Amino acid sequence: MALPYLKNEDGVFNLYVDGIPFIALAGEIHNSSASDLTYMQQKVWPNLRGLNLNTVIVPVYWELTEPNQGEYDFQLVDGIIEQARKENVRLVLLWFGLWKNGKSSYVPGWVKRNDETYFQAVYQNKGTSDTISPLCDEAIKADATAFRQLMAHLKKVDSDRHTVIMVQVENEIGFLESDRDYSDMANDQFNLAIPDELGVIFGKTGTWKEAFADDAEEYFMAYHYARAVEHIARSGSEEYPLPMFVNAWLEQFPWNPGSYPTGGPIAKVMPIWKAAAPTICLYAPDIYVKNFMEVCEEYSAGNGNPLFIPEARRDAASVTNVFYAIGKHDALCFSPFGIEDFLAPPEDFAEYDMGLLMNLNIDFSAFDVRGSGPYLARSYELLGNMTGIIQKYRGTGKMTGFLQNLEPGCILSFSKYDLKITYKIKQEGKPVSGGLVIEVADNEFILVGVGFSVEVLPKRGVPSKTGYVRIEEGAFIQEQWVRGRVLNGDEAAYGFAVGSFPSALRVELY
The missing domain is CATH 3.20.20.80 (Glycosidases)
Incomplete structure (x- = not known):
C-alpha cells in the first residue's frame, strides 16, 4: 500500500x-x-x-x-x-x-x-x-x-x-x-x-x-x-x-x-x-x-x-x-x-x-x-465520527467555520438561506463560541460546535419567509446521523441554539 x-x-x-x-x-x-x-x-x-x-x-x-x-x-x-x-x-x-x-x-x-x-x-x-x-x-x-x-x-x-x-x-x-x-x-x-x-x-x-x-x-x-x-x-x-x-x-x-x-x-x-x-x-x-x-x-x-x-x-x-x-x-x-x-x-x-x-x-x-x-x-x-462527511464537503464552498471574536456574532451566507449566528457571552474557564456548518442540501444543514444560537434568514433582498421543518439534536455514528431530541416549542420559538458543551444539530428548513 x-x-x-x-x-x-x-x-x-x-x-x-x-x-x-x-x-x-x-x-x-x-x-x-x-x-x-x-x-x-x-x-x-x-x-x-x-x-x-x-x-x-x-x-x-x-x-x-x-x-x-x-x-x-x-x-x-x-x-x-x-x-x-x-x-x-x-x-x-x-x-x-x-x-x-x-x-x-x-x-x-x-x-x-x-x-x-x-x-x-x-x-x-x-x-x-x-x-x-x-x-x-x-x-x-x-x-x-x-x-x-x-x-x-x-x-x-x-x-x-x-x-x-x-x-x-x-x-x-x-x-x-x-x-x-x-x-x-x-x-x-x-x-x-x-x-x-x-x-x-x-x-x-x-x-x-x-x-x-x-x-x-x-x-x-x-x-x-x-x-x-x-x-x-x-x-x-x-x-x-x-x-x-x-x-x-x-x-x-x-x-x-x-x-x-x-x-x-x-x-x-x-x-x-x-x-x-x-x-x-x-x-x-x-x-x-x-x-x-x-x-x-x-x-x-x-x-x-x-x-x-x-x-x-x-x-x-x-x-x-x-x-x-x-x-x-x-x-x-x-x-x-x-x-x-x-x-x-x-x-x-x-x-x-x-x-x-x-x-x-x-x-x-x-x-x-x-x-x-x-x-x-x-x-x-x-x-x-463525521470525518467522511467533512471530507465530502472540503473545498466545495458548502462548509465553513466561525469563531467568536470582538463582534457579537456573524452572518454565514449559503445558497438559499443566510444563517445569523449569535455568540454566547464569554465565561472564564469555558470554551468560546464557535463551530462548523455544512450545507448538506439546499434546505438542510449540519451544525457542530459550542455556545451559539442561530436564526435562519431569507437571502437579502428576497421577499420570502423561512421556517423549520425539523430541528434535531444528535451525532454521527460511523458517518451516519443518529438523532436525539427533536427540538420544538420553547426550544425552537426564536431560532435554535448549541449549548456550552460541544454538540451537533441537524436542521431542515423551508
Whole structure:
C-alpha cells in the first residue's frame, strides 16, 4: 500500500493514509515523556484513552538515538510504535535534532563537547550562544546522517503498517535573542551577494543588506536554516519519503527578530523556505497567541500551504478552535500541547516555570489546562465520527467555520438561506463560541460546535419567509446521523441554539 502522502486537489490539500483522506485529531505529548517507555505506559497512554484522539505527536531525540557517534539505538522508537499500535493511533514523529526551540539542547554529548567542529552561533557582542550555527556544515552533515538512519529504520519496521504518518524535521527552528548569527562564518556569508534563487523571487541583487535592508538579517537566517533543513530532510527522504514538515514559533511582541527565533518559518519568510527547502511539504504554526483566526489565514491553502497545527493552546477557551480550523480552513491537523495532562488528575499536571514563560513572552493562560479535557474529548468524538462527511464537503464552498471574536456574532451566507449566528457571552474557564456548518442540501444543514444560537434568514433582498421543518439534536455514528431530541416549542420559538458543551444539530428548513 502507498506511503502516506500529501496531495493538492483543486486547491484543497488532503493527507492520504492507506489510500484514504485523513484528518489528524491529535495531541502532542510533553518534550521528555517519550524518553522512557515505562513512563509512557504508566503516565501518558492511560490519560489519552478518553480523548478520542486518532494521532499522537511524539518526539524522537538525537541524543538518545546516537549516544556515541555512528552507534544507533532505536529501542525507544520501536517501543513507541508498538505502544501506539496497541492504542490504535497513528504517530507523527518530531525529530529533536540540531535545533529545538531556538537552541541545540538535544544534540548528543559528543557534539556538545566538540564546539570547534560543531560551532555555535554568536551574538553581536561576540557572546557564544547555546545554538549551533546553521552555517556549520559538519553539524548539518552529522544530523543528516542520524536522520537518514532513523528514516531507514522506520522503513524497516513500519513500511507495512504506516503507524508513523509524518515527520517533523527539527522543532521551532531559529536563533533567539539576536537578529542573526555573528560568527566569523556568518559574517563572511552575510557580506556576499544573495543567492540567485532569492534574486529571482524578490527581483533583488547585491549583498543581503543591499537587497533586503532592514529585513536582511532575518532573511539571511531563514535561508541558511532552510538550506540546512533541506540537507537533513532530503537525506532522510532518500531512505523513506514520508511527508516531512517544519513548525514555527510565531512572531510575537515586541515583533523584532530574536524575540522569537529569527530565521524560523514564519509566514513572511515562507517564500525563502520554499525556495531553499523543497523537500518540506508544509509549514506548520504553533499557535499559542490569541489571534488564532489571523494565524490560520496566514498558514492556509489560500497561501499555498495546507493548515496543519501541531501545537495549540491548552486552555478551555481554545477548545473551540478545532471546529473553526477544520470548517473554515480545511485543517489537516489540530493538536494541543501537553496532551497527557488534559484528563489527568490535577496533581499530575506538568509544572511550568512562570519565570521562563515570562522571559519568552508566552501568555500564561495558553498553558492552563484546567477544565479543557472533557470539552476536547467531546469535540474530537463528534468530529471523529463525521470525518467522511467533512471530507465530502472540503473545498466545495458548502462548509465553513466561525469563531467568536470582538463582534457579537456573524452572518454565514449559503445558497438559499443566510444563517445569523449569535455568540454566547464569554465565561472564564469555558470554551468560546464557535463551530462548523455544512450545507448538506439546499434546505438542510449540519451544525457542530459550542455556545451559539442561530436564526435562519431569507437571502437579502428576497421577499420570502423561512421556517423549520425539523430541528434535531444528535451525532454521527460511523458517518451516519443518529438523532436525539427533536427540538420544538420553547426550544425552537426564536431560532435554535448549541449549548456550552460541544454538540451537533441537524436542521431542515423551508
